[in-house]
Amino acid sequence: MIHSEKQGESPRRKEKMEMLAVHGQETVLQELSLFCKRDVNGVGVLYDLLRSPWLQALLKVYECLHQSIRKKPVPVTPQARALSREVVELLRGVPQSTEIRELRRLLRNPNLKALLSAHDTVAQKDFEPILPPLPDNIPENEEAMRIVCLVKNKQPLGATIKRHEITGDIVVARVIHGGLADRSGLLYAGDKLVEVNGVSVEGLEPEQVIHILTLSQGTIMFKLIPVSDRPVSNQTTLYVRAMADYWPLQDPAIPCADAGLPFKKGEILQIVDQNDVLWWQARQVSDLSACAGLIPSNHLLKRKQREFWWSQPFQPHVCLKSTILSTVEEEDDMQIDEKCVETDEETFESEELKEEEEEFSGSGQRVFIAGFRRSMRLCRRKSQNTQQPCYARCPSSCCSAAAAPYEEVVRYQRHPTDRNRLIVLVGPSGVGVNELRRRLIGMNPHHFQSAVPHTTRAQKSYEENGREYHYVSKETFENMVYSHRMLEHGEYKGHLYGTTVDAVRTVLDEGKICIVDLEPQGIQMARTHDLKAYIIFIKPPSMSCMRQSRKNARVITDYYVNMKFKEEDLQEMEDCAKKMEAQFGQFFDQVIVNDNLQEACVQLLSAVHQAQDDPQWVPATWICSDTQP
Numbered sequence: 321m322i323h324s325e326k327q328g329e330s331p332r333r334k335e336k337m338e339m340l341a342v343h344g345q346e347t348v349l350q351e352l353s354l355f356c357k358r359d360v361n362g363v364g365v366l367y368d369l370l371r372s373p374w375l376q377a378l379l380k381v382y383e384c385l386h387q388s389i390r391k392k393p394v395p396v397t398p399q400a401r402a403l404s405r406e407v408v409e410l411l412r413g414v415p416q417s418t419e420i421r422e423l424r425r426l427l428r429n430p431n432l433k434a435l436l437s438a439h440d441t442v443a444q445k446d447f448e449p450i451l452p453p454l455p456d457n458i459p460e461n462e463e464a465m466r467i468v469c470l471v472k473n474k475q476p477l478g479a480t481i482k483r484h485e486i487t488g489d490i491v492v493a494r495v496i497h498g499g500l501a502d503r504s505g506l507l508y509a510g511d512k513l514v515e516v517n518g519v520s521v522e523g524l525e526p527e528q529v530i531h532i533l534t535l536s537q538g539t540i541m542f543k544l545i546p547v548s549d550r551p552v553s554n555q556t557t558l559y560v561r562a563m564a565d566y567w568p569l570q571d572p573a574i575p576c577a578d579a580g581l582p583f584k585k586g587e588i589l590q591i592v593d594q595n596d597v598l599w600w601q602a603r604q605v606s607d608l609s610a611c612a613g614l615i616p617s618n619h620l621l622k623r624k625q626r627e628f629w630w631s632q633p634f635q636p637h638v639c640l641k642s643t644i645l646s647t648v649e650e651e652d653d654m655q656i657d658e659k660c661v662e663t664d665e666e667t668f669e670s671e672e673l674k675e676e677e678e679e680f681s682g683s684g685q686r687v688f689i690a691g692f693r694r695s696m697r698l699c700r701r702k703s704q705n706t707q708q709p710c711y712a713r714c715p716s717s718c719c720s721a722a723a724a725p726y727e728e729v730v731r732y733q734r735h736p737t738d739r740n741r742l743i744v745l746v747g748p749s750g751v752g753v754n755e756l757r758r759r760l761i762g763m764n765p766h767h768f769q770s771a772v773p774h775t776t777r778a779q780k781s782y783e784e785n786g787r788e789y790h791y792v793s794k795e796t797f798e799n800m801v802y803s804h805r806m807l808e809h810g811e812y813k814g815h816l817y818g819t820t821v822d823a824v825r826t827v828l829d830e831g832k833i834c835i836v837d838l839e840p841q842g843i844q845m846a847r848t849h850d851l852k853a854y855i856i857f858i859k860p861p862s863m864s865c866m867r868q869s870r871k872n873a874r875v876i877t878d879y880y881v882n883m884k885f886k887e888e889d890l891q892e893m894e895d896c897a898k899k900m901e902a903q904f905g906q907f908f909d910q911v912i913v914n915d916n917l918q919e920a921c922v923q924l925l926s927a928v929h930q931a932q933d934d935p936q937w938v939p940a941t942w943i944c945s946d947t948q949p
């Protein structure tokens with residue numbers, strides 16, 4: 321069908337423009353005739369041109385087209401072909417300029433003719449559904465009945481039926497949002513089915529009714545008794561992040577598996593119907609044109625999760641337990657002289673410090689970056705391997721995932737004057753989190769910065785308080801832990817190490833982008849209204865890729881020497897990454913596979929900018945409430 325107007329342009333404005341076009345041409349002619357009389361150079365030629373019959377004819381064509389377009393969005397003309405013939409007629413006798421020849425050729429083109437023919441065929445058809453004749457013997461109470469005809473296409477009808485628990489009638493259980501039945505506006509949950517395509521459903525099982533429907537082609541006629549108290553829906557659309565995976569085909573409890581919507585943790589869903597306490601209707605935000613599907617309600621999914629949670633043997637968050645770490649443990653067991661270890665560490669750290677200073681002194685100004693100390697990293701690694709049940713360590717992360725199967729989210733666009741979002745890198749030990757972080761900060765140390773960690777270990781002669789670490793007493797440190805001011809913390813060789821929320825805030829308050837690496841258990845502490853953490857998971861590539869790319873890579877060990885990756889280290893890295901994804905994947909805003917270091921670095925830079933500049937789905941509590949978590 322040809323539509324009369326472009327959207328957004330008012331008809332009055334269009335009319336005005338057309339009048340101006342025609343009147344404008346008349347005015348130009350009048351003015352030109354004046355100039356002509358005054359014998360201005362070249363005006364005569366222009367005057368003749370504007371009066372030429374072919375131009376007049378073209379203007380008529382223009383006017384004709386606009387008149388036809390101005391008509392209603394119903395077929396412009398009963399016969400578009402007739403209009404085309406009219407135009408051809410108008411062009412007859414017009415001098416054969418290139419443009420006119422082109423226009424005539426176009427109008428004679430068989431493809432265009434076929435198109436116009438198709439238009440005429442469609443325009444003359446009546447697409448209103450043809451209803452079957454009413455039955456002769458209409459019963460007395462027929463006014464209580466409704467006859468609904470739906471023209472079935474490839475889509476499912478978008479309604480489910482069930483047997484009423486008390487009356488035993490077959491009733492419409494639910495109408496799926498956006499489906500054929502919903503769009504028809506003729507079927508409602510609770511309507512009692514009497515007949516389907518003339519077949520009485522009395523005594524039939526719902527499956528038998530479905531069978532009749534499956535076999536039906538084209539128009540399906542339902543005879544039904546409308547539900548008396550139709551539920552008034554005053555739903556508001558809600559967006560949520562799924563905190564768990566859901567596979568309807570594996571859920572024996574779902575009322576209709578075919579109508580279920582599968583989803584994976586981390587995906588954003590649009591909830592369109594919460595009328596049912598147990599089964600909501602939703603669609604993927606990535607496919608809003610699709611018909612909705614059934615998902616378990618918050619309450620139901622929570623119950624399912626709890627059942628699943630308790631039915632599973634506990635899976636602690638075990639990460640790398642590499643040969644390197646075994647070596648560390650062995651060394652500890654072997655009671656290495658503490659002083660000797662300290663000396664080694666000191667030497668190592670001096671070298672590391674030197675390396676950092678050299679790396680960032682290129683611009684003429686020496687910039688020191690904190691948060692890369694070996695002791696801090698080894699402490700973190702040690703905490704990964706304590707084998708503590710994760711709910712004991714982080715009651716707010718894993719268990720809250722079980723407690724809140726959906727997290728309400730809103731679209732957030734950071735205002736340029738807002739503080740930058742905290743960037744959190746997580747990944748299995750050895751994957752390259754620190755390498756990437758170091759490189760990113762190295763690109764622009766005045767813009768990207770780490771948070772300075774706290775420690776209870778003594779300050780060394782070459783260190784500065786607040787540069788490598790904030791040096792605090794054990795009591796102060798523990799107070800910070802108890803008052804939830806630590807994003808993460810751990811112990812290494814009798815000393816406490818950790819990163820505080822305040823240390824991060826200090827960087828952000830300076831207008832910089834703070835980049836930290838955290839153990840995944842620390843994610844929830846950073847996902848607050850205040851820090852608005854953007855979580856990037858650094859994922860190892862496949863084993864074969866790692867064997868290639870990590871040929872010359874070295875891992876930090878408890879020893880003074882750097883060690884090469886062994887096959888089992890790579891395997892453990894892969895296993896650990898899988899576990900992290902399974903347990904915390906719902907919190908990852910971005911996943912970067914660190915295969916080629918250079919490429920991963922570019923991706924990281926782009927992700928960091930995206931986090932600050934592009935609209936993102938964030939927890940609704942960050943935006944809607946001042947009393948956020």
Ligand SMILES: Nc1ncnc2c1ncn2[C@@H]1O[C@H](COP(=O)(O)OP(=O)(O)OP(=O)(O)O)[C@@H](O)[C@H]1O
Nearest residue numbers: 749750751752753754755869873874914915916917
């Ligand atoms: N894509 C890569 N290709 C080759 N080598 C890499 C790549 N990414 C990291 N490396 C190297 O792997 C080693 C370990 O990286 P890194 O120290 O960043 O690990 P990490 O993830 O921070 O682990 P940890 O926190 O346990 O120190 C380093 O020698 C680093 O240069």
